Amino acid sequence: MLFQPAIIALLLAAGLGVAALGGAAPFAWQILRRWNLASGSEGQLTMERRTYLFSSLVALVLGVQLAALLLFVFNADRMSEMFVGAMCAVGTLQVNAWGFPALVAQIAVFFAASQWLLINHLDNQARDYPLVRLKYALLLLLVPLLALSFGLQLAYFKGLRADVITSCCGSLFSGESRGISGEMAGADPRLAMGLYFGSLGLAVAALGSYVLRPAPGRGNGLLAGLASGLVFPAALTGIISFLSLYIYEHPHHHCPFCILKPEYGYRGYALYLPLFLGCAAGLGVGVLQLFRRRPSLAALVPPLAQRLAWVALLALVLFLGLSAGMVWQSNLILLEH
């Protein structure tokens, strides 16, 4: 089922992304081998000028990937009417084995590209470009990831057949179903809530302490990064296991996608956008700590990480506030007080 406008658009975007970064790979390899900032040769100058192109390319891929992620879920939701048994995006993604892996790969590309751009931003501020080799080695790793995401999407869309009877979110995200989604949905709401608010609280605390004291040599930056990384799976589990129930006001409707629908006031976007932003920025605080001992970066890391920590802190607090508000507003009573 490739002749669907949104599918063509998604494949076009992913394919062009792979082609662009794939085309850049030989030049990245050249930088790995021949970079020498001390040289004033024209070859070195050419390489330096190419780095502008590559960072623009990765920024483009990141932007497109973020938009594609939304379009992918949006489209899956819309196509659900074509599959027997599907009632929302989950059903469409379940039509064959590639749907969820494709989604996960896209999320992975988003986080990888955002961290690359962050490292690039940091490196560009230091006069000796200390991370240039690392950056281009990472860029070479980004290419196969992007290709994998493209391949999974292609496999998924090629395998979409309208005659397949799929299952809707009700059966995938129910406590009885096996697999990771079932585990997430079936998690004891008390435990899930504990994990959810615990990890968010930890991340907020760590980010807050970093914002206050970003001095080098402290472990709180690394902790903030780790905690923000932990928030992402914990928040998803929380959304599936209890938050969605409060939003739908239904004790068995565990679906992370239906909250994006107009019936539920597009509340999903209000949750997911700060979550993605907060996790990417918070993760960045941790990633930056890895470079704070480099002499030319020592002075650059703390202010940049502090600014990121602010962004992550505000985004996660917003996320926390919104989700708590949604629980508060709901008419559903899940836990007896």
Add this chain to the structure above:
Amino acid sequence: MIEIADLHKAFNQGQHNEYWAIQGVSLSLARGQVTAFMGPSGSGKTTLLSLIGCLARPTSGRIRLDGEDISGLPERFLTELRRRHFGFVFQQFNLIKGLSARDNVMLPAYPLGLPHRQLTERADALLAQFRLGHRADARVEWLSGGEQQRVAIARALINDPPILVADEPTANLDTALSREFLAILGELSGAGRTVLLTSHDPLVLDSPQVERRVALRDGRVVEA
């Protein structure tokens, strides 16, 4: 203080038309002086000026600006230094047609992101200083040669750089305008700015405003 040690610059390096424009220049230039680089065309004076002005990077050798080595810096940082330390006046004035005199003066400050009002005030003050206040909103292509020259000088000064670089500034000016330009140079130098210029115009080279003359030939200093 600008110190230059054993500077080399090649073009088309490694190709059959490889050409060394600068071949081992060592110099020391004091702050607050007006220095003229002279020599026949192809002697490397413009290339030397562009290396000192952070417009290009030397192939080898060192340039120190107030003790800081700037010769190995990537373009990104060279640009930053250039914005802070140098203002440029080119032979062709190189104003952007279609924009007003004020917009042209403001251009070098755009990447700094100053508040609009502050920047406009500064541009207007400079234009007034060079007797162009009444022409601020005129498009530059409507201005006379002398007015364009003064807009170019105002543009060079918008970021308040300590060093002014001028490449063949009088090549397109008649005698009267050239004298006017030299007078402006004198004022700027008197106000503490360093001026570096290239010229083979005797009017400039013999003028009292020029305090030091450096003669170049085939990419080497023949007389400093």
Add this chain to the structure above:
Amino acid sequence: MTDWFHKQRYLIDFSLAALGRRKVRNLGLLAAYSLLVFVLASVMLFTQGLRQEAKRVLAESPEVILQRLVAGRQDLIPPGYLEQIGRIRGVQKMEARLWGYYYDPVVKANYTFMVPGERQIPSGQLVVGPALARERGLVAGNLISFRSYSGRLFTFQVAEVLPQASELMSADLVLLGAEDFRAFFDFPAGHYTDITLSVANPNEVRNVAAKLAAALPDSRPILREEVQRTYASLFDWREGMVLTVLAGALLAFAILAWDKASGLSAEERREIGILKAIGWETGDVLRMKFWEGVLISLSAFLIGYLAAWVHVFHLDGALFRPVLQGWAVLYPHFRLTPQVDGLQLATLFFFTVFPYTAAVLVPIWRAAITDPDAVMRT
């Protein structure tokens, strides 16, 4: 942070002025860009409208239609089938239908002859669909003759012309009484074309179909939701096909954009050289060009989309009607309901802005890395 905003404002100001300075060139690009958005948006809005229309019409059709198959081909329902089905739990209403196709050599079109279940049409009278009435110039009270497949000539009086509201399905419709129908088609007595069943609970439909298949092994139940799905995917498929065909246009546009971006005029090169010499960084030039692209893309998107909107919803999609609708010779005449769809907008954005950005990225970068000392060397 405020510095950043001021800076972007300066860059936008500059790129606006730069666009103004090269009006002719940029207007050409803007026209091509808007045209592309217009064509793609028209296709999308039109199919979207058709999809909605089909959905609306199908919503009124019965949940299950039962056909009889003989040797894998549809055959008439013989007498006694209705009784054989008997009572099935969940079925509200069962009805045997009479309908068929008739080819009219006069206008070279197929009509659907049908005996309506809910109303009685007196013998010798017809109710016709609006498109047919238009083609043959009929109004209520006129007489019309059809030569039946057996060669006999039948003359009917037009009792009524159906309203325009849901023309997509009723355009070619001819309603008549059961006796007239049987006489006109030599339809054997007691036989029917198919049987419809209404099922109230949507969750029961599949069970009902299974029971039908068990009770009457030679029958085929057709479910409304399947028909809906088929229509939806058919429309999507068509839209996708048209878009794929238009990929050529997309490619041509990308090449145009690439060419425009790489074929910078000498004047523009000189400008970029000056900017770099007086203190703009490569990244600043890239950002300035980025804003230029944003301004062009947004204008083209807005112009193209609005034009497509007018084209589809006010001019009835005059340009694409024949390709996308593909119904019969009698084109239905109907107004599509205007609707903005987020997914569609997003898809359209992907089809236009993204290829444009990808196409101009490299040429822009090439221009941006102009040597800062280039202006000194000329």
